[in-house]
Amino acid sequence: VRQVHREQPGPVLVIGTDAPTLAGDLLTAAATTLREGADAVLGPALDGGYYLAGLARPIPAVFGIDPLLWGGDGVLAATQQQLYDVRVRWQLLPTLRDLDTPEDAAALLADPALPAVIAAHLVPSAVQS
Structure with a gap:
């Protein structure tokens, strides 16, 4: 995210490859949310993870959760706590099944x-x- 933002300033969307119903309208909504002032946006998955993390700027805490949590049902909650802890403005997109x-x-x-x-x-x- 840091490198992409350095090369192309502006919102960065990191998306999973296992959310087949993720459509362009949600990508547009995520980018719009970031352009309108949110620091981050998350697209929650039904299994407790997320299919999208969007950042207006690099926020290392977003991906700084305990490595043992990755792939489990606590990823979204841990990431939300990280965002809360660093006091950034963030929003959620609609929930999708991955x-x-x-x-x-x-x-x-x-x-x-x-x-x-x-x-x-x-x-x-x-x-x-």
């Missing part, structure tokens, strides 16, 4: 927001095994 488990895949198949090109790769037989 794709970590066969149960997530099954739930995503029922989500009308799932792009068809991704749904084609989440065939029910593979989801259930």
